[in-house]
Each structure stands twice: as C-alpha cells, then as structure tokens.
Amino acid sequence: MSIPIHTYDAIIVGAGLAGCAAARELTEAGKRVAVLTKLHPLRSHSGAAQGGINAALSEEDSIELHEFDTVKGSDYLADQDAVELMCQKSPETIRWAEHMGAVFSRNDDGTIAQRPFGGQSSPRACFASDRTGLTLLQTMYEQALRSGVEFIDEWYVADIIYSDGKISGVVAYNIRNSDQAIYNAKAVMFATGGYARCFKISSNAHANTGDGLSIVARHGLPLEDMEFVQFHPSGLSGSGILISEAARGEGGRLLNSDGERFMERYAPSKLELASRDVVSRAIINEIREGRGVGPRKDAVYIDLVHLGKDKIMERLPELRDLAITFLGLDMIKEPILISATAHYSMGGIPVDKDGHVRKNNSEFVEGFYAAGECACVSVHGANRLGANSVLEALLFGRHVGQTISNEIDQIDLRVACEDDAVTMQSELEAILSSDGTESVPKLRDLLQQSMTDNAGAFRTKEPLAKQIEIIKELKDRFNNIAIDDHSKIFNTDLQEAIELGHMLDYSLFIVESALARDESRGAHFREDFDTRDDEKFMKHTMAYMDKGGDITLEYMDVVAGKFEPQERIY
Amino acid sequence: MDNSITTQAVTFDVFRFNSETDYLPYYKKYTLEVTSEEVVLDILNRIKWEHDGSFSYRRSCRHGICGACAIKVNGKGVLACKERMSDLIELFGTSMSIEPLSEKRAIKDMIVDKADFWDSHEKVKPYLVAQIDESPESENLVSVEEHEALLEADLCIQCGLCHYSCPSVEINDDYFGPAAFVAAYRFNADVRDSATVDRLEQINAPAQGVWDCVKCFECQEVCPKDINPIEKITKLHNMVFSEFVALDNVATRHAVGFASSIRKHGMLDEGELVRYSEGTIPMILKHGVVGLKMLKKGKVVPPWKMPKSDKLDEIQALVRSSSTAEF
Numbered sequence: 001m002s003i004p005i006h007t008y009d010a011i012i013v014g015a016g017l018a019g020c021a022a023a024r025e026l027t028e029a030g031k032r033v034a035v036l037t038k039l040h041p042l043r044s045h046s047g048a049a050q051g052g053i054n055a056a057l058s059e060e061d062s063i064e065l066h067e068f069d070t071v072k073g074s075d076y077l078a079d080q081d082a083v084e085l086m087c088q089k090s091p092e093t094i095r096w097a098e099h100m101g102a103v104f105s106r107n108d109d110g111t112i113a114q115r116p117f118g119g120q121s122s123p124r125a126c127f128a129s130d131r132t133g134l135t136l137l138q139t140m141y142e143q144a145l146r147s148g149v150e151f152i153d154e155w156y157v158a159d160i161i162y163s164d165g166k167i168s169g170v171v172a173y174n175i176r177n178s179d180q181a182i183y184n185a186k187a188v189m190f191a192t193g194g195y196a197r198c199f200k201i202s203s204n205a206h207a208n209t210g211d212g213l214s215i216v217a218r219h220g221l222p223l224e225d226m227e228f229v230q231f232h233p234s235g236l237s238g239s240g241i242l243i244s245e246a247a248r249g250e251g252g253r254l255l256n257s258d259g260e261r262f263m264e265r266y267a268p269s270k271l272e273l274a275s276r277d278v279v280s281r282a283i284i285n286e287i288r289e290g291r292g293v294g295p296r297k298d299a300v301y302i303d304l305v306h307l308g309k310d311k312i313m314e315r316l317p318e319l320r321d322l323a324i325t326f327l328g329l330d331m332i333k334e335p336i337l338i339s340a341t342a343h344y345s346m347g348g349i350p351v352d353k354d355g356h357v358r359k360n361n362s363e364f365v366e367g368f369y370a371a372g373e374c375a376c377v378s379v380h381g382a383n384r385l386g387a388n389s390v391l392e393a394l395l396f397g398r399h400v401g402q403t404i405s406n407e408i409d410q411i412d413l414r415v416a417c418e419d420d421a422v423t424m425q426s427e428l429e430a431i432l433s434s435d436g437t438e439s440v441p442k443l444r445d446l447l448q449q450s451m452t453d454n455a456g457a458f459r460t461k462e463p464l465a466k467q468i469e470i471i472k473e474l475k476d477r478f479n480n481i482a483i484d485d486h487s488k489i490f491n492t493d494l495q496e497a498i499e500l501g502h503m504l505d506y507s508l509f510i511v512e513s514a515l516a517r518d519e520s521r522g523a524h525f526r527e528d529f530d531t532r533d534d535e536k537f538m539k540h541t542m543a544y545m546d547k548g549g550d551i552t553l554e555y556m557d558v559v560a561g562k563f564e565p566q567e568r569i570y
Numbered sequence: 571m572d573n574s575i576t577t578q579a580v581t582f583d584v585f586r587f588n589s590e591t592d593y594l595p596y597y598k599k600y601t602l603e604v605t606s607e608e609v610v611l612d613i614l615n616r617i618k619w620e621h622d623g624s625f626s627y628r629r630s631c632r633h634g635i636c637g638a639c640a641i642k643v644n645g646k647g648v649l650a651c652k653e654r655m656s657d658l659i660e661l662f663g664t665s666m667s668i669e670p671l672s673e674k675r676a677i678k679d680m681i682v683d684k685a686d687f688w689d690s691h692e693k694v695k696p697y698l699v700a701q702i703d704e705s706p707e708s709e710n711l712v713s714v715e716e717h718e719a720l721l722e723a724d725l726c727i728q729c730g731l732c733h734y735s736c737p738s739v740e741i742n743d744d745y746f747g748p749a750a751f752v753a754a755y756r757f758n759a760d761v762r763d764s765a766t767v768d769r770l771e772q773i774n775a776p777a778q779g780v781w782d783c784v785k786c787f788e789c790q791e792v793c794p795k796d797i798n799p800i801e802k803i804t805k806l807h808n809m810v811f812s813e814f815v816a817l818d819n820v821a822t823r824h825a826v827g828f829a830s831s832i833r834k835h836g837m838l839d840e841g842e843l844v845r846y847s848e849g850t851i852p853m854i855l856k857h858g859v860v861g862l863k864m865l866k867k868g869k870v871v872p873p874w875k876m877p878k879s880d881k882l883d884e885i886q887a888l889v890r891s892s893s894t895a896e897f
Contacts, residue, residue, distance in 0.1 A: 039630055039636075039638065040638070042636070042637065042727070042728050043628075043630045043631070043636040043637065043638045044636075045630070045631065045636075047631070047635055047636055047727075048631050048633070048635050048636065092705055092706065092707070094709075095706040095707070095708060095709045096702075096703070096704065096705065096706055098706075098709040098710060099700070099702050099703050099706050099709070099710065099762075100698060100702055101697065101698030101700075101757075101760070101762065101763075103717070103720060103724040103760075104709075104712075105717070106712050106713065106714050106717050108714060109711070110711030110712050110713050110714075111709060111711065112709050128724075131635070131725065134635060134725070134727070135724060138724070139698075142696055142697035142698070143697055143698070143702070145692070145696070145697060146695075146697040146699075176677070205630040205631045205632060205636065206629055206630050206631075206632065207630045238607055239632070241632060241633045242633070295574055295575055318635075321634070321652075322633055322634070325609065325633075325634070325652050325654060326607070326609070326633075328606075328654075328656075439623075440623070441618075441619035441620070441623075483623055484622055484623030484624045485623050485624035485626075487588055487590050487591060487624065487678075488590055489588060489589060489590045489677060489678050490626045490677060490678045490681050491624075491626075492618075492626045492627075493618075493623040493624055493626075496623075
C-alpha cells in the first residue's frame with residue numbers, strides 16, 4: 001500500500017500539558033513541528049488534574065524545602081539532579097503560565113493563592129479552585145494555537161521509526177477515515193501520558209492506555225521503574241473517579257465504620273496529610289480489617305461537612321458535583337465514600353533531566369525525547385507528591401521543547417521510506433483479519449481485575465508470580481480475538497484492540513519489576529518484604545522486552561544529591 | 571448510598587449510522603438492566619462492550635471535565651459521563667432514545683463532525699493576547715474581584731452542548747454560537763488581556779455575532795458546567811456599547827430603541843421599536859400591510875395613543891443608574 005510521507009523538524013505525540021508546552025517552544029523558535037494526538041488536545045488527561053501545582057512562592061517556603069519534600073516523598077528513589085531542576089524552575093514556570101492566561105485563584109493582595117497538600121512542609125500548591133489542570137491545559141493549548149502550532153488530532157500513532165540507536169519519525173493512521181501516513185522528522189518527542197488504565201479501579205481516563213510505553217518497549221528499548229504506580233487515597237467508591245487531595249488539604253477527615261479518625265494510628269503527626277502511599281495503605285487496611293463502609297463495605301468516609309457550605313462551594317465545587325453524580329451524596333451535608341484508586345504512573349520511558357530517551361544505562365537514542373507522565377525523569381521516584389505532576393508535565397514539557405530546539409540543527413534527517421510503515425500495517429491487518437473467539441472487552445476486564453487483585457497497593461510474591469502467568473495467558477488469548485467493526489470510519493473497536501495489546505505488554509513490565517523488587521519503597525509495598533532496602537534496591541529498575549515478549553531486568557544507580565536517605569515518617 | 575443499589579430494565583432506542591456504508595441512519599433497540607449507580611456513559615460502554623463493538627462514540631475522562639462525550643437523550647443534551655441514569659429515568663421513564671448532538675453532522679453513531687464548532691471558536695481569538703514574559707519574576711496581580719469578573723467562563727470544557735442546542739446555530743451557518751461567545755467573554759473580561767476591541771468587532775458583526783441570539787435560554791439550560799452562556803452574551807451586548815464599537819445597524823438600533831422606549835414611556839412601544847430599528851421607509855415596505863392589520867385589530871398601539879407608566883420618573887432614575895454605556 002502506498003503511504004504518504006510528511007516531513008517535519010519535530011513530531012510531538014500527545015497534546016496534554018507537556019506536548020502543548022513543547023510544541024509552543026519549538027514553534028516560537030521557528031521550527032516546523034506538528035502535534036499528533038488520538039484525542040482533541042483539550043480532551044487530554046492533564047485537564048483532569050484538580051488540586052494544584054507546586055511552587056515555593058511564599059516567604060515561609062523555600063526551593064530547598066520543596067526539593068527535600070519531593071525527595072523524601074519519593075522514598076529516595078528520585079534523581080536529585082532532576083528534582084533540583086524542577087524545584088528551582090517551578091516558581092518561574094507557574095508565573096509564566098499565569099502570564100499566558102492561566103486563571104489561578106488569588107489571595108486578597110492579588111498574588112496566586114496556595115493550599116496545603118500531603119507530604120509538604122508548607123502550603124505550596126498553587127490552585128485554580130479545584131480545576132487547576134483544566135486552566136493550565138486550556139492556557140497551553142490556547143497559546144500554542146496563538147503561536148501557530150499545527151495540531152493533527154484524532155490520529156493514532158502506532159509505531160516509531162527506530163533503528164541503529166536513532167529515531168526518525170512515527171507511523172500513524174487517521175482515526176476518522178483510516179488513512180495512513182509516515183511522519184518523518186529529525187526529532188520525536190513522546191508526551192503520551194500515564195498507564196494506570198490497566199487497573200480495574202482507576203482514576204484514569206479511558207485514553208490512558210499507555211500506548212507510548214509499549215510502542216517504545218517493542219523496539220527493545222527499556223522502561224524504567226514500572227512497578228511504581230501510585231494509588232491515590234481518595235477515589236470515589238465503585239468508579240475510582242478522583243476526589244482531589246485538595247479535599248484533605250482543605251481539612252477533610254477520614255473516618256472508618258467505628259467513626260474513628262484512623263489516620264491518628266498510621267501517621268500521628270501529619271494525619272490525613274501524610275504522603276499518598278501511606279494514606280492509601282491505611283485506607284485499604286481499614287477495609288481489609290472489616291472497618292469499611294458503604295453498600296459494598298469497600299470504602300471509608302471522608303468528612304468535609306465541618307468546612308461549611310461557603311468554603312466547599314468556593315474551593316471544592318467540582319468535587320462536590322462529582323460526589324453527587326457518582327454517589328448521590330452531597331459533601332456539604334454528609335460524608336462521602338472513598339477508597340484507594342490507581343492514579344499515577346511514576347515509571348515510564350527513561351530519560352535524563354533534559355528529556356533524552358535512554359537506550360540503556362549509559363547511552364541515549366538520537367533524536368528521541370519524552371516528557372510528562374509517560375516519562376521517568378525521575379522526579380517522583382517511588383511515590384509522587386500531590387501537585388508535583390502537573391508541574392512536571394508543564395515544566396519538563398517546556399524544558400524538553402527548548403532542549404530539542406537547541407539540538408535539532410545538529411541532527412540529520414534520516415529519510416523515511418514506505419517500508420517503515422510495515423509494523424503498523426501488519427498490526428492493523430492482524431487485528432482486522434483475526435476471526436477468533438475472544439472478545440477485547442472481556443480480556444481487558446480480566447487484565448484490569450487481576451492487576452487490581454494481584455499487583456495493587458499491597459503486593460506479595462505468590463500473587464505477583466500468578467499475575468505473570470495470567471498476563472501471559474491473556475496475551476495468548478489476545479492472538480485469538482475477533483472484533484465486530486471492520487469499517488474505516490472511527491473504528492474505535494479496532495483502536496480498543498490495539499490499546500489492549502499495549503496494556504498487556506506494559507502490564508508485564510509492572511509485574512515483573514514488582515516481583516523482583518524484594519523491598520517496600522513508596523508506592524511499591526511488599527507485605528513479604530515490608531521495609532526499604534537501600535543497599536540492594538536504591539536503584540532504578542530498567543526492564544527490557546525481547547522479541548518473544550519476555551522481560552529482562554537490569555538496575556541503574558539513582559542520581560544522588562544533597563539529601564541523604566533517612567527513614568520516612570509522617 | 572448506604573442503602574442498597576437497585577436495578578431496573580430500560581429500553582434504549584439508539585441512533586446508528588456509518589457514513590461509509592449507510593445511506594440513511596436507523597435506530598436499534600437495546601434493553602439493559604440499569605443500576606442506580608450508572609451514568610449514561612456506562613450505558614454507551616455496555617452497548618459497545620456487551621452488544622455491538624462497532625457502536626462508536628467519543629469519550630475520555632469519565633468525570634465531566636474533558637468534554638468529549640456530549641450526546642442527546644430523548645432530545646435533551648447531556649454530557650454522557652455526568653448524567654445519572656436515575657435522573658433520566660425519573661424524567662423520561664424506562665424508555666429513551668440515544669442520539670448524536672447533531673444528526674445532520676453525524677459521521678458514525680454518536681460521533682459528529684464538530685468542524686463548525688472549532689472554526690467558530692478560533693475566530694474569537696480564544697487566547698490571552700498579551701506580551702508574554704517568558705521568564706517572569708512575579709505574577710500579574712489580579713484582585714479577587716477581577717478574578718470573579720470572569721463569571722466562571724474559564725470553566726467551559728468545549729463540549730459543544732450549547733452550540734448544538736442553539737436554534738440560531740441550527741439555521742444560521744455564520745453564527746458563532748454560545749460557546750464561542752463564552753470564550754470571547756472569558757478573555758474580554760480578563761484584566762490581563764489587550765484584544766477586547768478586536769474580539770468585539772468579530773462578535774458585533776451581523777449574522778455571525780451576538781445580535782443573532784434569540785434569547786431562548788437553551789444554552790443556559792443545557793450547560794453541564796452551569797456556565798450560563800446567555801449571561802456572557804448579554805455582557806458582550808453591553809461591552810459593544812461601553813467599548814464604543816457599536817455600528818449603526820438594525821441590531822444595535824434594536825437595543826438602543828428598546829432602551830429609549832423604556833426611558834420615554836416606562837414600557838415598550840413595539841411599533842416605534844420596529845420603526846427605530848429598521849427606519850421608517852423600510853418598515854413601511856417590509857411590514858406595512860401587516861402593521862396596518864395589526865393596528866386595526868388593536869394588536870399594536872399607535873404612537874399617539876402610547877401610554878406612560880405611572881411612576882415614569884422612578885423608572886427613568888433606574889435606567890440612568892443602571893446604564894453602564896452611553897449611546
């Protein structure tokens with residue numbers, strides 16, 4: 001099949017905060033750039049971020065405290081050079097977003113308002129009511145539009161063009177009509193978002209199927225720290241839809257079926273504002289020990305009634321609305337039901353602090369960059385602090401855009417040819433022609449349920465080992481699927497099948513990496529190894545998939561800095 | 571919620587269409603056991619995942635913030651992920667239709683071509699126009715009052731519900747529609763912005779602009795984020811005068827004529843309003859015959875018989891104190 005080849009200086013995949021910020025930098029620098037996204041840019045999941053974005057702005061706060069909190073929160077797995085860069089640049093980045101139009105909530109003196117968040121020494125989360133991500137995403141998209149960035153939306157990127165340590169573009173098809181195209185470029189940046197959709201109870205959007213990660217992994221490139229998936233303490237019971245940490249930041253209290261404020265037992269000093277991993281495990285533990293509430297006894301209460309109507313309506317109106325929609329409960333009048341939900345992907349495509357994608361522990365892929373949740377810089381290490389994720393996406397998105405812009409003239413374009421599309425074409429053909437007996441929704445459900453059961457917030461050896469077998473079996477069954485839709489127009493059936501293929505691939509990375517990490521660190525908690533083992537495991541996992549789909553694990557040193565590891569108590 | 575979860579059977583009449591293969595759309599029935607916890611998106615998912623994988627719709631965030639999944643249920647515009655089935659059952663009973671936002675723009679099932687929506691959006695300069703300091707040392711100071719002046723217009727998620735529920739959009743291809751006006755207002759109301767007049771010139775132009783709003787309040791009714799677009803449209807009407815971009819045309823004369831009638835009589839002089847807006851000769855040519863009939867039947871008051879309100883002085887004082895614009 002003949003396929004058009006379009007040539008650009010740079011191609012960005014994903015149009016959330018990181019993608020839009022990078023695209024604007026490149027366009028402003030006069031580079032020819034296009035952003036490909038499988039959604040419309042404004043549908044990107046960055047817009048779902050609720051509570052805030054961190055910057056040490058106030059007199060009482062300091063960059064160093066922000067760095068310390070981030071490193072401590074990461075359980076000492078974060079790379080301190082990257083943390084330093086992020087915390088130092090965060091005040092400027094947030095003010096830059098403000099200058100571009102972001103609608104932050106304000107203090108009486110007109111400065112940007114800040115609220116307390118978990119694991120932080122000072123109220124540091126700048127916010128826009130409870131829709132911080134929305135205003136930031138809109139602002140970045142708007143200013144990208146103003147700069148003349150070319151957005152190519154509702155295109156599905158299915159493959160990268162990669163060989164000999166160098167990337168030269170992506171292969172994609174138009175979801176609207178199945179037209180295919182090669183986007184040939186000197187530089188490619190992935191900003192494809194997170195991978196927590198492989199869990200049943202998840203706060204993530206339908207789109208967060210982690211495609212970008214397995215696209216990379218299928219070329220034999222490594223994925224880093226995939227075992228670290230953050231379980232957010234407050235997902236709505238049943239759906240897992242997020243109730244922002246702002247609910248606890250503003251004073252929400254967690255109660256069990258005895259009416260006990262149980263965090264007093266788990267984190268006597270920080271209570272509800274301990275780090276997310278600590279609070280999530282406390283909630284799950286209360287439920288496991290029979291002190292759950294709600295119709296399924298699978299939740300605990302978060303009580304916000306004492307905040308009063310005015311504060312709830314001013315600070316948390318969206319959250320109130322969500323609880324009414326999904327639970328039929330009004331937080332002004334009554335406590336609502338929450339439990340831990342798979343939320344954020346700390347792991348991802350390994351990059352250095354300037355966004356260069358690693359080929360292995362010591363080499364990089366020429367022309368390949370990544371930023372945002374799909375990347376592992378790593379600023380979050382084993383556990384991300386609230387309000388550091390939109391910061392990472394925005395700040396590193398922009399920073400990596402600048403890096404590309406500075407480096408792109410030194411990169412030679414490797415001219416693409418039609419054969420570069422063969423992998424995508426055979427993937428599509430295999431799914432469309434497969435006439436087996438398995439259904440994609442069924443297999444996806446089995447994957448998600450088993451990931452929640454066996455590789456969730458509490459992990460032990462046997463369930464993890466069992467989960468590896470389950471994933472391998474699901475992969476076999478995936479070869480025997482049949483889809484209903486064979487049309488060329490908006491074939492979302494085909495798309496869901498491709499996405500499931502990706503979820504199956506990267507889920508194995510999560511579980512294999514988790515099984516090998518015989519310690520508990522941040523979000524990765526092993527009941528059979530319940531302490532942190534710095535001697536053996538203060539290292540990043542680097543996992544590689546071979547042609548047969550098997551995973552090999554290597555480890556990479558953490559970039560040390562001014563903060564020495566200490567016990568993490570809240 | 572501590573009480574149990576209930577279920578009941580609901581029949582859905584679902585609009586199906588694939589522009590690649592179907593000449594005309596058709597409806598297909600699905601009966602599902604619906605639980606009291608579910609929202610409309612759960613139903614769309616179950617139709618796709620349990621019945622027919624080819625059923626297509628846009629969706630992403632699952633909680634009313636990305637704006638992808640707007641559709642119509644029994645003609646009522648809803649954001650599928652934010653609309654509780656229990657509310658719809660209360661409203662419509664256990665049988666309902668599921669349709670795309672705009673049938674004439676349907677590409678496949680619930681998916682519509684929203685090109686006109688995005689085109690309109692881009693025409694109002696939907697971004698802050700300001701000199702951007704790329705490495706600022708401090709933020710702009712914006713007072714709480716200035717922040718509140720946006721009237722939550724920045725919460726618009728571009729779902730298109732107001733646009734495709736607007737009767738003016740339906741009959742006038744040039745009309746920008748309520749969502750684009752919300753965007754225009756959002757930036758015009760922002761103290762940091764400097765393109766107010768540019769935007770007003772766009773939204774003041776005949777056919778495409780705010781004067782083609784018929785004030786039906788459908789946009790306010792349907793907005794899933796309670797943004798109240800018509801409130802912003804009214805604000806833009808006022809800005810057109812307060813920023814001195816009003817043109818002498820039938821739309822603005824209609825607004826001015828309205829105000830002057832109230833000032834003069836304390837009530838609306840309908841005949842004079844038409845004359846004022848359209849001019850004497852055009853009025854006679856366009857409405858002369860009907861006008862005479864209406865006069866005869868007493869449906870319109872002749873100018874010499876126009877009464878005045880009892881407390882005209884109070885009304886005039888009110889008009890003076892509430893007028894923000896001179897014209």
